[in-house]
Structure formats: structure tokens, C-alpha cells
Amino acid sequence: MTALLSIEGVTRRFGGLTAIDDVTASLRHHELVGLIGPNGAGKTTLFNLISGFTPLSAGAIYFKGRRIDRLKPFDIAHLGVGRTFQNLRIFPNMSVFDNVSVGAIGAQGVGVVSTLLRRRGPAEAISEQTWAALRAVGLEAQATELAANLSYGRRKYLEIARALALDPELLILDEPAAGLNDTETQGLADFIRRLHKGGLSILLVEHDMKLVMSICQRVVVLASGRKIADAPPAVVKADPAVLEAYLGVET
Amino acid sequence: MSASERPGKGLSRLLTLAILIAVFALAPAALYLAGRSYLYQVANLIMIFALLSASMHLVTGVAGLLQLGHAAFYGVGAYTAALLATRFGLPFPATMPLAGLAAALVAFLVALPTMRLVSIYFAVATLGIGQMLYLIMLNWVDVTKGPNGILLFNALRIFNFDASKPAIAYYVVAVVTVVSILVIHRLSHSYYGNALRALREDDQCAEAMGVETVRLKIQSFTISGFFAGVAGALWAHTAGYVSPADFSFTVSILILSMVVLGGLGSLPGAIVGAVILIGLPELLREFKAGDYRNLIIGLVLFSVILFLPRGLIGEASALDLMRRQFAGAWRRAPDRRGGMGWR
Numbered sequence: 001m002t003a004l005l006s007i008e009g010v011t012r013r014f015g016g017l018t019a020i021d022d023v024t025a026s027l028r029h030h031e032l033v034g035l036i037g038p039n040g041a042g043k044t045t046l047f048n049l050i051s052g053f054t055p056l057s058a059g060a061i062y063f064k065g066r067r068i069d070r071l072k073p074f075d076i077a078h079l080g081v082g083r084t085f086q087n088l089r090i091f092p093n094m095s096v097f098d099n100v101s102v103g104a105i106g107a108q109g110v111g112v113v114s115t116l117l118r119r120r121g122p123a124e125a126i127s128e129q130t131w132a133a134l135r136a137v138g139l140e141a142q143a144t145e146l147a148a149n150l151s152y153g154r155r156k157y158l159e160i161a162r163a164l165a166l167d168p169e170l171l172i173l174d175e176p177a178a179g180l181n182d183t184e185t186q187g188l189a190d191f192i193r194r195l196h197k198g199g200l201s202i203l204l205v206e207h208d209m210k211l212v213m214s215i216c217q218r219v220v221v222l223a224s225g226r227k228i229a230d231a232p233p234a235v236v237k238a239d240p241a242v243l244e245a246y247l248g249v250e251t
Numbered sequence: 252m253s254a255s256e257r258p259g260k261g262l263s264r265l266l267t268l269a270i271l272i273a274v275f276a277l278a279p280a281a282l283y284l285a286g287r288s289y290l291y292q293v294a295n296l297i298m299i300f301a302l303l304s305a306s307m308h309l310v311t312g313v314a315g316l317l318q319l320g321h322a323a324f325y326g327v328g329a330y331t332a333a334l335l336a337t338r339f340g341l342p343f344p345a346t347m348p349l350a351g352l353a354a355a356l357v358a359f360l361v362a363l364p365t366m367r368l369v370s371i372y373f374a375v376a377t378l379g380i381g382q383m384l385y386l387i388m389l390n391w392v393d394v395t396k397g398p399n400g401i402l403l404f405n406a407l408r409i410f411n412f413d414a415s416k417p418a419i420a421y422y423v424v425a426v427v428t429v430v431s432i433l434v435i436h437r438l439s440h441s442y443y444g445n446a447l448r449a450l451r452e453d454d455q456c457a458e459a460m461g462v463e464t465v466r467l468k469i470q471s472f473t474i475s476g477f478f479a480g481v482a483g484a485l486w487a488h489t490a491g492y493v494s495p496a497d498f499s500f501t502v503s504i505l506i507l508s509m510v511v512l513g514g515l516g517s518l519p520g521a522i523v524g525a526v527i528l529i530g531l532p533e534l535l536r537e538f539k540a541g542d543y544r545n546l547i548i549g550l551v552l553f554s555v556i557l558f559l560p561r562g563l564i565g566e567a568s569a570l571d572l573m574r575r576q577f578a579g580a581w582r583r584a585p586d587r588r589g590g591m592g593w594r
Binding site: 051053072073074077078082083085089091092093094098101102103105106107109110111112115116118122123126162163166 | 434438441443448449451452455456459461462464470474567568
């Protein structure tokens with residue numbers, strides 16, 4: 001089976017610093033892959049390269065066989081890549097429903113003319129997709145509440161719902177467990193597993209090793225911008241290079 | 252709730268009905284009983300500024316773009332209408348849409364290069380362009396007659412019907428204003444409005460959700476310019492006289508103060524803001540408040556931002572918006588290619 005997402009020889013330099021150094025990796029259809037690495041390893045940079053926020057210095061990124069590294073973030077979203085942000089970026093002054101609707105709006109598009117003519121079709125499609133995403137994360141009861149009034153944990157799900165409303169093929173989650181306690185992290189792990197079973201391909205960037213090791217099928221490890229491991233969790237756990245990167249052990 | 256409706260956002264029909272009765276029956280009746288034509292002028296001015304405030308609401312209150320040159324687009328509309336009426340003898344029903352289109356065209360041309368500017372840089376660009384347009388009105392004497400302004404005789408003519416009697420002119424202004432505000436309402440209270448709100452809240456994040464941010468910003472800026480132009484035509488035809496002073500920077504700040512006083516993101520707020528900031532100085536006219544008008548407006552804007560950042564009924568904090576405008580200012584573009592201030 002061909003790769004859904006493939007990253008080929010990707011390099012990103014910021015001035016003299018090479019944040020991502022010749023990384024090649026891929027994610028197949030319906031795969032749940034974890035991306036881990038110590039602080040400053042370049043996880044979020046790689047993430048921003050995939051979603052089009054930061055241009056590459058070298059290399060190429062393909063999604064469904066299409067080269068996407070020159071595309072704008074909204075084009076990449078239209079192709080079916082939904083993302084969340086490391087430091088929660090919800091729309092605080094909008095209701096929960098309106099927050100999530102933005103994902104559906106992004107996918108469906110909105111026009112001045114169809115809005116003025118009050119065309120039913122586009123509005124209904126957006127509404128259906130929004131409700132479906134709200135139901136998927138269990139936020140439908142809070143639909144009219146202001147997003148700023150949600151608890152921290154609920155906001156995480158709000159962000160995921162907004163990305164789901166895009167109806168993506170690939171969901172990339174940037175440190176979803178950051179700031180959650182053990183029980184909440186467990187709940188999140190079950191939720192991500194359910195999404196994956198529902199047919200979604202997921203790339204999970206995470207600090208929390210336990211979460212990644214417990215749910216991912218394969219783990220890619222970055223250290224200082226380089227890929228140092230790419231294997232199933234059990235193998236990665238025993239890899240001396242990974243241990244060294246995390247613990248700084250001399251070998 | 253039908254499937255296509257956004258929950259909790261429908262303007263209640265009762266409120267709409269109440270506003271329509273007030274505008275089309277109660278206010279004219281009161282004006283008729285008062286019997287002073289000066290009061291009709293005040294009423295027209297309130298409605299024109301309600302439209303200006305509503306049009307700025309779309310771009311500043313909803314889409315979060317700090318627009319500091321709105322009065323210039325108002326001026327482009329007013330001069331377009333005045334020139335078409337005096338030079339080509341066009342009646343109001345023809346000059347009004349053309350004034351809107353002229354202002355929209357200028358707004359579109361302004362938006363193309365400036366929309367990729369980050370936050371406060373965009374605001375400064377609108378300020379500069381507003382001043383440029385103002386200076387053109389002031390100095391292009393051959394066309395605009397400079398500071399002397401343009402006088403419109405038989406100003407409010409609807410084909411062969413003379414509508415310039417105060418009571419009739421009131422209804423013309425009321426109909427145009429109400430219809431325009433209903434259009435703005437439909438745009439801001441829809442999924443289209445939601446997309447614009449997402450720009451105000453976090454435009455980079457909206458882009459990651461598939462929203463075409465630059466296109467939407469240019470669109471909303473252009474639409475806002477269109478209605479400012481329509482307001483300009485209303486002013487030219489009801490006042491019968493246009494001169495550059497009516498479209499200066501202080502007027503832009505006056506309109507911004509209405510939007511901020513009412514509260515960012517609230518269309519009723521923008522209208523209430525216009526009613527207060529035009530109506531109150533008129534009420535206080537006997538106390539010579541007119542002399543201190545700009546001072547008062549400045550104080551109102553300043554204190555509302557500090558002490559009532561959500562305005563009277565707003566949905567977003569003006570203080571937060573201002574803060575983010577400045578916070579974004581010294582952030583380099585993520586690719587560090589474009590210099591500071593560019594996205």
C-alpha cells in the first residue's frame with residue numbers, strides 16, 4: 001500500500017540552526033504513528049512543515065501522492081489534513097458550535113452570494129458536519145456555550161472537534177496530552193484509539209512517552225532534528241540511541 | 252431548530268419588527284410633531300453614521316481588521332455621487348449604487364497589497380491611505396473644487412420626483428440604511444460571519460482549518476467600502492454639499508469610536524454607538540458641547556477601551572484586539588523571508 005503522507009529528505013534551517021536535518025519518514029493509510037523526541041528535537045517544526053506554516057529548506061512532502069510542500073496551509077487543509085496546536089488555539093469569543101463550524105466552513109467554503117441568497121445546501125452541509133464533529137467528541141450539550149468558558153480538558157476536545165469538522169483523512173495532533181492529568185490522558189488515549197478505529201490516519205506528536213507507547217503502531221524518534229529511530233513501540237523502547245537521546249547516557 | 256441554523260444566533264423577529272416600527276413610524280411621527288427641519292437633518296445624520304458604523308463593524312468588529320481610514324471611503328462615495336449628480340445630472344437611484352461601487356473599487360485596490368500586512372501595520376496603512384484620499388479631495392481642485400467643496404442643487408431627485416422635502420428625504424435615507432444594514436446583518440450572522448470571526452480570533456489558526464484568510468479579508472474590506480460609499484451618497488444628496496472636512500481622520504476615529512463603544516462584533520452595538528455619539532452632542536448643543544466634540548469622542552474611545560473593553564454589548568474585547576495588534580508587530584514572519592510586519 002502506498003504512503004498517505006511521505007516526507008522525503010526534508011531539511012529546515014533557521015539561519016545557522018538546522019532544526020530539521022534530512023528527515024525521511026512516511027505514514028500509511030489508516031496508520032497511527034507517534035512522533036517523539038526530547039525538547040527542541042524539531043517535532044513542532046516538522047509539524048509546521050507538514051501543515052504548510054513553514055516552508056522547507058530542502059526535500060519534499062507528499063500527501064496522497066501530491067506534492068504539498070509549496071501549498072498554502074488552507075490548501076493542505078482542503079486536501080484532508082486536519083491539525084491541532086500545541087498551545088491550544090481555540091477562538092475564545094465564539095461559541096463551541098461556532099468554533100467547530102470553522103473547520104466545516106474551511107472544508108466546504110463560504111461565499112458572499114450564497115450567504116446573501118441564504119442557500120440552504122451549503123449551510124446545511126456545514127451544520128451537519130459541525131454537529132457530527134461535536135457528537136464525536138461529546139460536546140453537543142455545550143454547543144451554545146462560549147468556548148472561553150470550557151475547562152482546559154474540554155478545550156482540548158474542542159480543538160480536536162474543529163479539526164474533525166474538516167472531515168480529514170489525516171489528523172495530526174500536536175501534544176494533545178500536555179497539561180492533562182493521568183485520568184484525562186487515559187481518556188484521551190481511548191478517544192484517539194476510537195478515532196483510529198473509525199478509519200482515521202493519525203500522526204501524534206507527543207511528549208508523554210507512555211501515551212505514545214500504549215496506542216501507536218509505530219514510533220518515529222527525532223533528536224536534534226535527525227531521525228534516530230522508526231520502529232514499533234517495543235523496539236523503540238529498547239533502542240540504545242533513543243535512550244541516549246532521552247537520558248543523555250554515554251555509551 | 253432547523254439543521255442549517257446556527258444555534259442561538261437568530262435575530263428575533265420581534266426585535267426586528269420593533270426596530271422597523273421605530274424607524275418607519277415612531278421616529279417620523281415624532282419629527283413631524285416637533286416640526287423643525289433641523290431635527291430631520293440630525294435624524295438623517297444618525298442613520299448615515301449608523302450605516303458607516305455598521306459597515307466598519309463588519310471589517311473591524313467581526314473580521315478584526317483595525318480600519319483607521321473608513322471616512323475616506325465614505326468620502327469617495329460622497330464625491331462620486333456629487334460629481335455624477337452635478338456633471339452628468341444623474342438622479343439619486345443611479346448615483347447611489349455607483350458611489351458604492353466606486354468606494355468598493357478603491358477599497359479593493361487598497362486591500363490587495365495591504366492585506367498581507369500583519370495587524371498594526373495594516374492599521375497604519377489604512378490610516379495613511381485615508382489621509383492620501385483626504386488630501387486628494389482637498390487638493391485636486393479641478394475635479395473636487397478643493398476646500399470649497401461641491402454644491403448639489405435639487406439634491407435628492409429620484410428620476411423626476413423631487414424627494415428633497417425633509418419628511419420624504421428621511422424615508423429615502425431610512426429605506427437605504429435599513430436595507431444595507433439587513434444585508435450586513437445577513438453577512439455577519441451566518442457561516443460567512445463565522446469565518447470572518449475566526450480571522451479576528453486567530454487568523455493563522457483559521458488558515459490551518461482551510462479558511463482562505465486573505466481572500467476573506469479582501470472581500471470583507473471591499474464590502475465594507477461599498478456600504479461606506481453608499482453612506483457617502485446619502486450624505487451628498489441629503490446635505491446637498493460635500494467638502495473634504497467631512498471625511499477627515501477625525502471622522503474615521505468617530506466611526507471607530509461608535510464600533511468600540513457598541514462593542515466589537517455586535518451589529519446592534521455599532522448602531523447604538525452611532526445613535527449615542529451623533530445624538531448626544533446634538534442634545535448638548537445648547538451647552539456649546541460642539542466645541543469640545545473631538546475631545547469628548549477621544550475620551551470616550553480611550554475610556555471604553557480601558558474600562559469597558561467589550562463596549563455596551565460586544566462579543567470581543569477591544570483591549571485584547573489592540574494588545575494583539577501590537578504584539579504581532581515585532582514578530583517576524585515564520586519563514587523569516589518577508590521582513591517584519593509581513594505575513
